[in-house]
Every structure is written in structure tokens, then in C-alpha cells.
Amino acid sequence: MNAESVERKKTPRIVIIGGGFGGLYAAKELMHQPVSVTLLDRTNHHLFQPLLYQVATAGLSPGDIAQPIRHILKEAKNIEIVMEEVARIDGAQKLVITERKPIPYDYLIVAAGARHSYFGHSEWEQFAPGLKSLEDAIELRRRILEAFEFAEIAEDPDERKKALTFVVVGAGPTGVEMAGAIAELAHRSLADDFHHVNPRDARIILVDAAPRVLPAFEAKLSDSARKQLEQLQVEVRTGVMVKDVGPDGVHVGDELISTRTIVWAAGNAASPLAKSLGAELDRAGRVTVNEDLTIAGHPEVFVIGDMALFTHQTGQPLPGVCPVAMQMGRHAAKNILAASEGNPMTRFRYNDKGQMATIGRNRAVADLKVVGFGGFFAWLAWLFIHLIFLIGFRNRIAVFFQWMWAYVTYSRGARLIYGVFRPGRMPEPNSK
Amino acid sequence: MNAESVERKKTPRIVIIGGGFGGLYAAKELMHQPVSVTLLDRTNHHLFQPLLYQVATAGLSPGDIAQPIRHILKEAKNIEIVMEEVARIDGAQKLVITERKPIPYDYLIVAAGARHSYFGHSEWEQFAPGLKSLEDAIELRRRILEAFEFAEIAEDPDERKKALTFVVVGAGPTGVEMAGAIAELAHRSLADDFHHVNPRDARIILVDAAPRVLPAFEAKLSDSARKQLEQLQVEVRTGVMVKDVGPDGVHVGDELISTRTIVWAAGNAASPLAKSLGAELDRAGRVTVNEDLTIAGHPEVFVIGDMALFTHQTGQPLPGVCPVAMQMGRHAAKNILAASEGNPMTRFRYNDKGQMATIGRNRAVADLKVVGFGGFFAWLAWLFIHLIFLIGFRNRIAVFFQWMWAYVTYSRGARLIYGVFRPGRMPEPNSK
16 A cells, blocks of 8 residues: 555646546546546536437437447546546645545646526526537427427417427527427428328527527538528528527517527536636636646646637637547647656647538538538538547447438437426426 | 218227337227227337336437337327326216316227336335336436446445445346346446446345246246346345335345345336226236226226236236237227127237246246247347337347347447436435
8 A cells, every 4th residue: 555655646646527528538648648547527428519419309319429438448547437526626725626525636637618608597598408418418309309299289379389489599500400400300200290280380490699600610601501401491590689588489689489499509608617716717607728728827727628718829719619629638638748747838729620510411511621511512521520530439330320220211210208307397288 | 171070970089098018009900990099198109118127227228119109100190199198087978187188088998007016115216216117217227327436436345335236126027137137237348447346246136025036937947047147146035025125225134235226126006097997906006807808887998908907818817018918909909999890899818929038148038838948049039029029120220239239249338327317316426
């Protein structure tokens, strides 16, 4: 024991908070290195968030896009995985505080991600859940599928119309993907399964205050995305403000869109853990980081991924997307290895290979920097890249199989309603 | 409209309560017949219950063993599917009462199944959930996987030992399957994923008051099952009574088995809907049915599946297994078609093709009437028959793929912890 604790003292202790892309890629870089790593996550799984919208729209099962973190890192004998929620960080004492016991660190990587933000209207959440976790996706799937069940038994035509109206707030990649997927679900997969309603009558409305969809893409691709959405009969309403959200629906400008199913894809707020660091935060709760990804006054604390506000490269914050988190994770890990050997840290530079968003079967936009394109080839590129990055060989086969199946049959494999995960469920029929 | 309502009057209205094997097979028999059918279920899916234990032990995903009822019966234009919970049955008025509105019937098929029973100790449920629904399976999966996570961070050796002890109460097919699957999960799939505990140390204890496991099988097969369980290092304790269940564990005889994970597979109670029929019930809440599956005084009401007490064939009640429910469903439907054409109903006879239970990889027992056997070939037979009966071609491929994968790699594809579905979760760490 004594020899071991002496040995321990010399080995740098690194704590990583969060097993998303940032935390996982940092851990992979630190694997088999002469450091002792503890990775904390409140769930037991790494989630492939870019495909979460497919769980929410019954295309994939939760197990297809999530893998136990413990299993991904099973070869890493120097990495301990702990399933536990972090309460706060004590930067002065270099301690991560959990319910169980404080965990000391020499270096800390904070990669706890973001939740959705309601711009000060947290009471909207119960009516318009967002899409960040598996629980979120299963809850949205339940709401979307139950809306059709409710429409089928509703006798009041207004109630039926309300049940068949779906509003997605926010036309970034998540909003565009959700709107397209709900449209395909309604107009294709469910189209012939009901007696009293025709799911083809479902209205899917995508609203955003910005003047165009996918504002982070170039204007040509925004136009292409809008056209592709309209081919799927999604009503796109840009340049309009959401004023209120409630049990009756969404107030957009002066109009009430009557609906019982609202998806919130409009804003992000960094994990509240950011606050306990005592560093400077922006409006979205992100932590201003230095060029080497550390924070002011704490050269041993790194903040990465959706929680980090990094403006050193372009003057603008880097977007909250997977490649940024992965690259930051790797870079933070390399800087720690360098520092622990007495070498200087290096500055982070994001290698931007472009961005893409899928809109539906055969429909997508891809902005690969050298070339931007929309339609079938963008969709193929999207499919291919997401399969490559999906963690775990088994998941890749399962997802590929389900996609091919969905492509051939237009059906969806995971049309299940179960569970009530959160309060705020509307007091409508079909309660279990 | 008028012609249609005249037409309606002549068409017998049949209501089926429950979309399990009994209800679904009745519906399939009534498909395309000159009758108007309403199938009510409180969920949107038909569940392949025989494989539910594989969801509870992370081998399969919920979507693999469940299909939307609406989708299975999409070709049946004379069958309306309504996702709604039935409150009670008004046999005098011939009405099924739901939250929404009463549904009138000319013929009624009650196939609402069973829940588990705690022999008057309903307070045990929170500590020892059973396995009937997808929610049950996801809850058990969460508890089983969390037990290992908790053992990994526990510092008190007793707490660690408690976390690594799993007790299955009831050694019928479900209990045997659960015990075998937990043993394989612990000793194989999870074996190398932890740092501080060795899942191979997990104790899996199967207890039953009966003198042997699988009491419905012949003694030779019971012995074979017991030996196969012991090869998987399951401790089998038969002939012992469970006296109490609580947060500390299970009291068996004079002994407390300290555990935080208990699976209840000991008893069944028919759906409480049986009560509202006003018919004679047995201790398990089952309704005594006539030889034609109707109930006393109500030749228009059929009770089938796990809810029915049918003793006319052998003097003993028929077991609560899928083939009984399927055959009863078909027979009730045929009797309704006969009666509606003025023909006499026929008596039901169960065509017993045998029974089987799986114990693990390569391990099972099969009692096929002409021949009974255990081991690899029983396991192959089990695998084959379950694939055949699994509803839906897509599910069959997905399940086959996952089984083959699990067989080759010993890994499990659905090791996810999420959601809290019911109260009674123990106040331990790892809460989300």
C-alpha cells in the first residue's frame, strides 16, 4: 500500500467531468499514458448526440446510439470510470465535489456540455422539451407518437387539428433535422396506419427568429435546405419571434399556432458547473477560455466543448458541434501531458472540415469548405460520416441495418410509447 | 351516411381488451370478416413477453421485442385500434367504460393479462419489481446495471458485497431465465469492465418455496435445469420461503440475504378488470370460464389468456403461457363468428406442443411432449421457436443479429441506464 501511495503521488491525477465527445476524446488521448485519470459522468453511457433526433422520431433505438463509457474505455487500465453527478468544483482546493466524497485533482478537464435554454422562460420547458439526452428523446418520441393516437380518437375537429400540428422552434441543424424527420414520420411511415385521421394531413411548422434556416451555413445552402424542407411539406417560418409557449400552443408574432407537440431547438445554456469555476461567463453560460483551453488564473483547469467560449481563432465563438469538442478534448489532454513533463502548453486551433445537416431521405446539405452542396450526395456524405464516427462496431452495424431497412420500407423500427420521464406532461387522454 | 349506419347496425360490434398474444390472435382471426372490431390497449405496442428478460438483462433493446399494434394490423380495415386504458366493464349495459366515453359491444373479449402478485405484501414491490411490461424491464435493467456501478465506488466491503448480490424470487421459467441471464451478464459481459470489483464475484441466488426449479416441467428436466444453472454459478435454493423483502435484502427462512437488487418472478394476479365482470374468481384473480371460453350468465363475454381459469380439459388450470393465449384468442374469435351467424359455439381444447425455458448461452430445457431434453439442442430449439413467433420481420432480423453478435462476442448491446419509471427507487448514490 505504501509503495503504491508513493507511486500515486508522482503520477498526475486528472479528473474529466463528462463522457461526451470532449471528455471521451480527452480520455482516449490519456489512455496508456503515465497519468491517473478519473472520468465522471452522471449516466453510464456516451451518447452519439448527432443521431438523437432519430431516436426522438422512432427511427433508431436508444441502444443504437449509446455505448457504456466503461466498455469503450475498457482497455484503459489507467482510467477509472465513475457514474456520479458532480455538485460543484472547488478550484482553490483542487477538488471535484460529488455527493459521495471530494475527488482531488492535479489537472481538471470540464466537459459537461450544455442543456437547452428558454431565454428566461423556464416555464416553457414542460410544453416544449428540448433534445439533449436519451430521456429527452424518449419523451419527445412519446409526445409525437401520442399526438397521432390522440388525433385518432379526438371527436372535436379543432382538437384533432391541434393534435396533428407539430411546431419546431429553432432552425439550426437540430430543428431542421427534427422538422424533416417528423414530416417523414407523418407523411410516410404512419401514413396508412390510422382509420379516422390521415397522418398526411399533419402540419409541421419550423419557426425561427433568424431570417433564414441553418444560419451558420452559407446562404446558398440555407436556400437549398429550405427548399428541401418545403418538398417534405414542412412550413418554414423565419424572421418570426416566439412570444409565448403554453398548453394551447405557440404564440408566434400575433398568431397562436394551436398545437400540443412543440420541440425546442432554439437555444443552449452551458452546464451550471461553469458557474462554480468563478470564471467569466457569456450570456449562454459559457466559460471564456485561454488559447491553450485553460481558464484565467487556473492553468490546471481546462474547459472544452459546448461549455467553452473560444474566440481566439476567428474573433467569433467556435460553434457547439462534435468536431470542436473532439479536437478540444484531444488538445487539452496533450497540453496536460506536456505540462506534466515540464513542457509548455500549445494553443488550440480548430481544424474546420465543414458542417452538414440532414433533412430527410435523400435530403441534406453539406458545407465541406472547399465545396458546398445539397440533396442526395450531401445526404450520402452525411450518412457515411455519421456511421464512421459512431462509436462501437456493433452500433455501426445496427444503425446501418436500420437505416437501410427504413430506406427500403419507409417504416420505422422504434415506434414505442412508454415511460413518463418528467413532469409537465399534458393532462390529456392516453395516460398510463 | 344513412346507408352506412343501417349497415353498421347489422354488423356485430366486437371489443377486444388487450393487445397481448390473446387479443392480437383474436384480432387476426377477425380480420377481413363481416364484423366491426375495436381493440383497446393502454400501450401502443404488442410486446413479445417471452423475451422481456433479455431487455431486463441488456441483451436486447425495447424496440426489438415490441411492435405498434396499429402497424401489425394495418391491413385490417374492420379493426380500429384505440390506445386507451379501460376503467371497468358494464356487463349489464354491454359497455366498456374508458376515461373518454363508453364503448358499446355485442361481443367482448377480455384479454388484459396479469401483473405480478406479492401475496398480500404489495409493499415489497418497490424493492422487488417484477417483469411484465417494457417499463418493468427497463427498470430492472437500470437496477441491475447500477448495482455494479455502485459496487465499483462503494468503500465499505459489506456494501460492495451487498451490491454484487442478486436475488431472483421464483424459479418458474421467468425466474430461471433471469437468474441465468444475470449470471452471464456478470460473469461474462461485464467481467472486465471494472477496476475495483470483479463482476465474476457476483452472487446470483434463485429462491423458490417449491422443492424444485421449473415445477411445471417433468422432474428429469428440472434436474437438468438446476445443473445448468449451477454450471453458470447460480446458487439454487428450493424449498425455502421468502418471509420478508426490504431495503436490506430478502429474508429467507431465518437468514437475511443482504442485497439491493431483487427480481420478483414468484406470482401472478389477473388484471383487476376481472373483478368488474362479476364472475367467479380464483385466488389469483382469474375468471372461471366455460368450455367455450364465455363466462357464466354472459354468452357474449369471453375471457382468455392469463386472465382465464380453464379447468375443463385436465381438471387443472391451463398455464399462463403464450400458446394458451394465442389458441384461446383464435378460438374465442371463431366462436363469435359462429354465434353471429346463428351457429353453435364449440368447446376450447388446448393443443399442448410442450414448453421450454432457456438458461443461458447453449443452455435450455425443452419438453416437447414426445421428447424432453436439455442443453445445447434445447437451446437451439428455443432460439428457433422464439424467432419464428416474434411478430414482425424486421424485429426478427434485428433480434437474430443481436443474438449472433452476443454469441460471438459475449457482449451485450443495450447496457443503458436511464429513466426512473416508478416510485420505490432506493435512496442510494447514482441518482439522476
